[in-house]
Amino acid sequence: MKLMTKLSMTTLVASCGLASAAVADVKVGLIFSLSGPGAVLGEEMRNGVELAYEQLGGKLGGVDAELIYEDDQRKPDIGKQAAEKLVRSEKVDFVIGPSFSNVMMAVHRPVVRAKTILISPNPAPAPLAGEDCNPYYFAVPYQNDQPAEAAGTYMNDHGIKKVYLLAPNYQAGRDVMEGFKRTYKGEVLGEVYTSLEQTDFSAELTAMKAASPEAVFAFYPGGLGIQFVKQYDQSGAKLSTPLYTVYTLFNGAANEAVGDAGLGVYASTPWTYNLDNPANTQFVAAYQEKYGTLPSAFAAMAYDSLRLIDGSIAAAGSADDLKAVRNAMTSAPFQSVRGDFEFNTNNHPIESMYLGQVEKDENGQYVLSNQATIVEHMPDAYAGECKM
Missing domain, CATH: 3.40.50.2300 (Response regulator)
Structure with a gap:
């Protein structure tokens, strides 16, 4: 290669x-x-x-x-x-x-x-x-942490009181969940970390549905995310429980790979194609x-x-x-x-951080389209600890 x-x-x-x-x-x-x-x-x-x-x-x-x-x-x-x-x-x-x-x-x-x-x-x-x-x-x-912090802010502002969290167990997965919890004020019903190599989420989705959250916030990049969103849709969870994530999934070729399973999913993001x-x-x-x-x-x-x-x-x-x-x-x-x-x-x-939602554009392409500005001029949470 x-x-x-x-x-x-x-x-x-x-x-x-x-x-x-x-x-x-x-x-x-x-x-x-x-x-x-x-x-x-x-x-x-x-x-x-x-x-x-x-x-x-x-x-x-x-x-x-x-x-x-x-x-x-x-x-x-x-x-x-x-x-x-x-x-x-x-x-x-x-x-x-x-x-x-x-x-x-x-x-x-x-x-x-x-x-x-x-x-x-x-x-x-x-x-x-x-x-x-x-x-x-x-x-x-x-x-x-920043896109997840923005997602937590958005859920607060829109009255979402109970969420369920899922992510792979590695540095970015832990960072993203810490960022979300830093701003989110509601109740976290479950916080699940899976292997970075795991592609079957049936057990985790069964446990999530049993907890009856109002929304799910998940972070799964690349191929993991494609599998997760497809399984989320196939499980029927999307019909009753909206899925939120960060932009690392819904982009480019991954959108086509996810297909209709991704429609309606939300993602907090610093960029969308239609900025x-x-x-x-x-x-x-x-x-x-x-x-x-x-x-x-x-x-x-x-x-x-x-x-x-x-x-x-x-x-x-x-x-x-x-x-x-x-x-x-x-x-x-x-x-x-x-x-x-x-x-x-x-x-x-x-x-700035924006709320994107997966939809089809006028050409039938799956896109993450900007729906709203969540927060403007957002710094990260760690700058004060930097002494350089």
């Missing part, structure tokens, strides 16, 4: 007449889950990066750039090996990735210890936003033209990640002084597809 992804990038460079790796002035390593059960996320992220790279003419901040892909297979030990290879052997200037929080916890230290800038296009574990924050680490999408701002309008149109489908939030955040590097090098005036580039990066010198975006003091976003 590593060979295939490198060949894919080489083909892109050649077909677009871009600068070759041999003369690149900036090297960006990308660690994504490109095979196995997490591949649906990694492939969307790669799409977003390659679209941004193509639009920028193979340059970042006006200088020639090379992209080097590594596949972590959603395994922390392989992710760590990839990180060490990129910073020691490839000597990259930036790392974008990985796709999952458990891999991020393994990747983070070897990258920032080498004083290489690490940019997360998806996971943002709580420890890295608080006590273990680092000036070389930036989270572009959100902090893991009305110029950067997003341009991005969605370009993505559809290139890939023939609507983009996912994973693609959008990876797209923003590469454009953050581009804007930061341009603002610093050179790629030679990476300290100046890092300092420029704190001011987020680019137009995000979210529109409303800035970095807090812990290099995590302050941004």
Whole structure:
């Protein structure tokens, strides 16, 4: 897979007449889950990066750039090996990735210890936003807890008094549930954590229905989420108990895989395809033209990640002084597809959160469509613990 992804990038460079790796002035390593059960996320992220790279003419901040892909297979030990290879052997200037929080916890230290800038296009574990924050680490999408905190706020505002919680038992699953409980004021009837490898949820759904909650809040990313939502629908639970989640499921190819089972499900999210701002309008149109489908939030955040590097090098005036580039990066010198975006003091976003709902658009595509703004200019809960 590593060979295939490198060949894919080489083909892109050649077909677009871009600068070759041999003369690149900036090297960006990308660690994504490109095979196995997490591949649906990694492939969307790669799409977003390659679209941004193509639009920028193979340059970042006006200088020639090379992209080097590594596949972590959603395994922390392989992710760590990839990180060490990129910073020691490839000597990259930036790392974008990985796709999952458990891999991020393994990747983070070897990258920032080498004083290489690490940019997360998806996971943002709580420890890295608080006590273990680092000036070389930036989270572009959100902090893991934030969308769940917004979901809890929304349920409070709409009188939902009893909920049932389900998530996989790993860093992001625990972060998301802690975020939800931080804001939700009602009664939690059950809090269930399942294996990250589990795909049969029949026992958990039977127990949930017996508890008779008013709503369910669940977090299952990638292929796990596709299976969970299908089984939720097949169990008949959706007819009486609305399902809430966060945006990590209902995006791009996953929408088609879930199909009608996803219709009506709610998700709190920092981005939807129909956010009305110029950067997003341009991005969605370009993505559809290139890939023939609507983009996912994973693609959008990876797209923003590469454009953050581009804007930061341009603002610093050179790629030679990476300290100046890092300092420029704190001011987020680019137009995000979210529109409303800035970095807090812990290099995590302050941004708005929206309520999305899965529906079919006029072309019959399954989409997560913006229904309402839940909260504006939302900081994360851990910034005060960051002492950098």
